[in-house]
Amino acid sequence: MKKLLILVIVLLAGAVGQRAQAQVSTDYDKSVNFSQYKTYAWCTPDIEVGRNPVYNSPLITSNIEATLSTELQKRGLTMNPEQPDLLVGFHTYTEKRTQTVVNPPAPLYYPFGFRAGWRYFPYGYGNWPYQWNTGFQQRQYTEGTLVVDFVDAKSKQLVWRGLIEGAIDNPTRIEREITRGVQKIMKEYPIKAI
Template identity: 45%
Template sequence: MKTFLRPLLLLMSLLWIASACTTVNVDKSSRANFSKYKTFAWMDSDVQAGKNPVYYNEIATQNLENAVESTLAEKGYQRDENNPDMLIGYHFFVEQKERTVSDPTPLYGPYMGWGRWGWRGWGPAWYGWGGRQSRREKYEAGTVVLDIVDAKTRKLVWRGSVEKAVDNPTQISRQLERDVNKIVEKVPEEKSGK
């Protein structure tokens, strides 16, 4: 029995970890030339998290902006409010969504087995999965969008986004910081003649 449960628990753990992975979606203008961008400044951001102060608070906003600034600095960009090459903005919103969840239905024994040579007695003859049960559930989905706009033309040149279920609203600040870091990692590095 223990040898059966260990691989099953390992498989379920791996599936849970894989489902927790965040996918970053990136869209870049074909005309964008990131070699000319060296400095950035913030533009007004759009936060639509409803009236719930758990989702929208200044601490979460400050942490998000600090995470973006430190990762951009690691990539070689410098903040310059007076003469930026690009403007950074973000959108964050939480919305109610619905999804279909499929749960496996296990089969358990013991069952009386019947074999080619007669009765085999009691044993774990039918352990396994009997099928799936599907159900609909509502959840809160948080979406973070990071925009990079050319400061001269005022045109959007790069957008990265993450959508993820908000599992624990009290941890939204940490979740936002992790997700924004994953988005900013996809921003092309500043290429100067250094």
Template identity: 30%
Template sequence: MTRNLLVALSLIVLSACSNTPDWDYDKSVEFANYKTFSWSPDTANFDKGAQNYQISELMEKRVRNAIITEMAQHGLSLVENAQADVMVNFHAAVDTKLDVDTFNTSYSARWNYWGVGWNTQTQAREYEVGTLVIDVIDRASNQLVWRGAKEGRLRKKESPEKRTETVNNTVRDILSNFPPKVEH
């Protein structure tokens, strides 16, 4: 019983961690100097070669709008490429994952032979996980200065409004550490 409780708690902790965005950035960059952004030419390839129907021009538009909104919240405004301090690029990927659970379902003992045992049940489920990556590139040096990413389980049969809400929340989570909090 204790072992099963520990396994269940471990799974809860792991699933909670998987929803946390991942960030990396160049510590030598003074992010306070950035006031404007434009789109990187590479963002035009958002859905190129996508194998999943959810990565589409519709999704690209949602991501662009969410980034514009969040960057404005962080004090950066969208301008033409020549006037931008940084360029923003984003891309998405979809991976298929397998979730396997094995449970001990009962304890049994037989009287006609020696021994006891557990009956086990194993279930396998295939599901899709999407990852959205947002890059911030210094326009002057053309160097990546900040990257954020978040993955999450994709839901099918969602309304356009629910998809927009999901994208907005994901972009907000990713950009919650842009510009990065300076640790002293």
């Protein structure tokens, strides 16, 4: 019974302490034949990331466009601003979020991470480790959202949307996270990469 309780608490602590992985979701018009689209042009991006220069950077915008261009080329689309079949736009958004995390464990007195306390011994009462060191704290982090929209250039109707949300706290990894995020979104596009 003790081992089961220990396992449940350890799993719960791990689940609460871990930040969720980036989540991708897509939606599209099921009546559209996506193989008809051969060319695209850019719409003006919508960037809402506040004044923080870490996130409000033209380099991030150009990185998103470059990665999207590569992914579109893999699917047989070429850029043609004069006669596009698709209008491609994207939106970025950041906001501060709060996460509950498990406090680091106290020094281990015994293999199970107990703290000292009073408990009955076979030979009387005494100091014996038995109380769990469970504590939680709030942590602030920045969550970023990238939304990619494909609009039919003739009808002006949205035909496909992909989005990814995730934590973007480490400025040194933003470029890599954006590239991976765009690639994850485009994996869900109805036409697969060639």
